[in-house]
Amino acid sequence: MTTSTGLADPWPAPRARMPVDVDVSLPGSKSLTNRALVLAALADGPSVVRRPLVSRDSTLMVGGLRAMGCEVDTGRDDWTVTPTSLRGPATVDCGLAGTVMRFLPPVAGLAAGRVDFDGDAHMRRRPVGEVLSALRTLGVSVEGDALPFGVLGDGAVPGGAVTIDASASSQFVSALLLAGARFDSGVDVRHAGPPVPSLPHVAMTVALLREHGVDVDDREADRWRVSPGPIAAQDRTIEPDLSNAAPFLALAAVSGGTVTVRDWPRATTQAGDALRAILAEMGCEVGFTEEGLRVTGSGAIHGVDLDLHDVGELTPAVAALCALADSPSHLRGIGHIRGHETDRLAALARELGGLGADVTEHPDGLSFRPARLHGGTFGTYADHRMAHAGVIVGAAVDDVAVADVGTTSKTFTDFPGFWAALL
Structure with missing residues (x-):
């Protein structure tokens, strides 16, 4: 065959x-590329992502951001991301990309209009419910608890404190932190449950946020606080x-x-x-x-x-x-x-x-x-x-x-x- x-x-x-x-x-690193794309889309001006990973996962992330109105120029080796007012209706194809399925729903909460999410058949079995439940707690209307699901954004997210069980994936924490500075009250994420796996990925998220000028307090174990405020535009070369x-x-x-x-x-x-x-x-x-x-x-x-x-x-x-x-x-x-x-x-x-x-x-x-x-x-x-x-x-x-x-x-x-x- x-x-x-x-x-x-x-x-x-x-x-x-x-x-x-x-x-x-x-x-380039998938983890760094897709985090950099999300932060660039939420930033206060255009950013350049140099030497990004060009693969199905990163292409799906670009497609999801474009679907919500963000401008992403991938015509060169360096990708330029120009933030715009996020909007629906839109459909995001998650494929098999966990970062797309988990990182973009909080972004969709900031969009004006409905954003629907779906992906490959294998993806429908991967957990995302903790992120969606957290968004509801933070003031976002969400339909569904697994793929396919819909996020009904109204252009703003109240934000605040939320407790989740991130023992299935550290991406649950990163998803909320990446967009948290754009929430009206920021976000205060507490983990309750068995140890969070893959903590280096949360550390990566925190480091990138700080490089974009975001105030993150992670001094307390299993708690991450992101203060509300702008996300500074930043050019970045991907490892x-x-x-x-x-x-x-x-x-x-x-x-x-x-x-x-x-x-x-x-x-x-x-x-x-x-x-x-x-x-x-x-x-x-x-x-x-x-x-x-x-x-x-x-x-x-x-x-x-x-x-x-x-x-x-x-x-x-x-x-x-x-x-x-x-x-x-x-x-x-x-x-x-x-x-x-x-x-x-x-x-x-x-x-x-x-x-x-x-x-x-x-x-x-x-x-x-x-x-x-x-x-x-x-x-x-x-x-x-x-x-x-x-x-x-x-x-x-x-x-x-x-x-x-x-x-x-x-x-x-x-x-x-x-x-x-x-x-």
């Missing part, structure tokens, strides 16, 4: 027959997507070779920066060079015991390495990734197990024991991170084919071509 993109489905994953020695330049670096750096470990990711920031709020410590613990040599971050594999991959609660998006790539490791591994603290693009714990256990991995699924993680893997088809469930796991295993094991590898376009246009060229 051949897909509309011309790719075979399932796609034969290239095997690394010898140690690689490559430099890669990665697309490379460090989470998207996972399969490439994993290739160094799998092949016993060297991979350098260019322009890796020395200081960042991106969760993907945790890859440096993780890969070092798995036996790689990791260090900065003038070009970026260099990782060299040792020829062996060692098992690890890791709490990935704050960096759950790295789980698929790390799990693939654990399946190839020479000693046992345990990944924990990641029950929340069952609510990502798919139930990633169940999917990883099923697909890695199907290739021979000795893997045990737990309520909040996965355990691995060394096993000899074999070829087969690796399912992806419309999840780009699952595809990353599949190609990592395929680089080490003969005859692995990855289903729907084109799902990687969510955050990396032509990932299959780029990956194959490295091998």
